[in-house]
Amino acid sequence: MTHRLVIALALAVAAAGAALAQSPPPGQSPSEQSPADALAEAAAPPVYKPPMRGAPGGRVGGASRSAVRLSTPLPIIELLAPSDHAGLTATPTPTLLFFVSRPVAWPTQFTISAPMQPAPVLETTIPSPGAAGIYALRPGDYRVQLRPGIAYTWSVSIVLDPRAWSRNIVASGTIVFDPTINASAALAAPPLRRAALLADAGLWYDAVAAAAAAQHLDRHAALDALIHQADLSEAAGYAQDMPRH
Numbered sequence: 450m451t452h453r454l455v456i457a458l459a460l461a462v463a464a465a466g467a468a469l470a471q472s473p474p475p476g477q478s479p480s481e482q483s484p485a486d487a488l489a490e491a492a493a494p495p496v497y498k499p500p501m502r503g504a505p506g507g508r509v510g511g512a513s514r515s516a517v518r519l520s521t522p523l524p525i526i527e528l529l530a531p532s533d534h535a536g537l538t539a540t541p542t543p544t545l546l547f548f549v550s551r552p553v554a555w556p557t558q559f560t561i562s563a564p565m566q567p568a569p570v571l572e573t574t575i576p577s578p579g580a581a582g583i584y585a586l587r588p589g590d591y592r593v594q595l596r597p598g599i600a601y602t603w604s605v606s607i608v609l610d611p612r613a614w615s616r617n618i619v620a621s622g623t624i625v626f627d628p629t630i631n632a633s634a635a636l637a638a639p640p641l642r643r644a645a646l647l648a649d650a651g652l653w654y655d656a657v658a659a660a661a662a663a664q665h666l667d668r669h670a671a672l673d674a675l676i677h678q679a680d681l682s683e684a685a686g687y688a689q690d691m692p693r694h
Contacts, residue, residue, distance in 0.1 A: 469515025481489050492689035495656060496650035499534060506600050508679075523618065525550040527683045529583070529657050529676065530622030535600050536653035537625055539632040542589030544658035547605045547620065548684035549584065553577040558606040559586055562600055570601065577607075583661065583672075583684065586593035595626035624654060644671045654678075 462669055508530040529538050529546040557578070571593045586605070588595065591612040595601060604621035632655060635646035642664040647656035653675075660671035676684050 469644055473639065480589075493645065495645040495660065495671050497648040497656060497675060497678050498651050499531065499653075500537055500627075500651045504603070507531060507533045508620075508622045508682075510620055511667060513672075519520065521554075523609075524553050524607060525608065525683050526601070526618055526620035527681050528605065528620045528622040529679070529681065529684065530624070531653055532680055535623035536624045537627045537630065537651055538654040539627065539630050539650075539652050540593070540655065541594040541596070541628075542587065543624065543626075543635065543654045544661075545586045545588070545597070545603055545624070546583055546661060548681070549581060550683055551581050552579050553607055556608040556611075558604075558608055560602075560604045560606065561588060561593060562602045563596075564602075575605075585658075585661070595624070595694050597626050597628050600625050625668045641666055641671075644675070648675065 507568065508528055508618060510525075510527055527548045529548065555577065557575050559573055559575045560569050562569045571588060571591055573591060575586065586603075601624050602621050603624055604619055606620075607618040609618065610616045630650055630652060632647060632650060635643055635650060635652075635655075638646055640659070643658045644660035644663065647659055657672070657675050660669075660675055664672050673685070
């Protein structure tokens with residue numbers, strides 16, 4: 450065997466080894482990710498990028514302003530909403546999330562209002578939370594769809610006194626349905642990537658909903674990251690100190 454032939458065989462063996470190293474395992478196509486690759490890709494927390502021309506609005510937090518002393522501490526409500534601007538959604542029937550700091554022993558109300566409309570778009574009593582935690586509300590469950598471009602105010606209220614609304618605990622936020630943002634690629638992504646892509650697109654409400662839906666896969670890391678970015682102090686403390694419900 451000549452020296453040139455030996456070199457050629459060595460090169461062929463090296464090339465074959467490289468091809469084997471790059472080929473996917475049996476049963477996995479080249480376009481599919483291994484679980485390890487998927488976890489590595491999803492390791493980076495979502496980073497919310499607010500819209501450059503966001504509608505005015507923001508979050509108003511819910512603690513009691515009543516002077517009446519009660520025998521038990523009152524709950525605190527925080528909506529999972531941006532603090533200083535209207536959050537966006539790419540769907541007319543988004544999932545809205547709110548946090549409550551303790552069980553609620555009073556009636557609880559969910560309201561959606563539109564500007565220049567005297568009557569609420571939706572005003573309904575919802576089950577009062579029986580434990581501290583993060584809860585979901587879906588306007589679609591009440592046959593309500595948001596219209597494009599309108600800055601809706603949504604609120605969750607604990608009704609301590611139906612005759613004096615100023616004494617009740619009310620938390621509100623602003624939401625705008627923007628159908629011009631194409632979220633199809635983000636919604637088709639794996640669950641652990643979905644929240645990051647939606648947050649990068651400026652779709653706050655969709656990103657938070659995706660993070661909450663996938664919290665069992667990442668031990669609520671993505672949800673915690675978004676909570677902290679929105680300066681949700683009560684919900685952030687809950688995320689650190691208490692198990693997720």
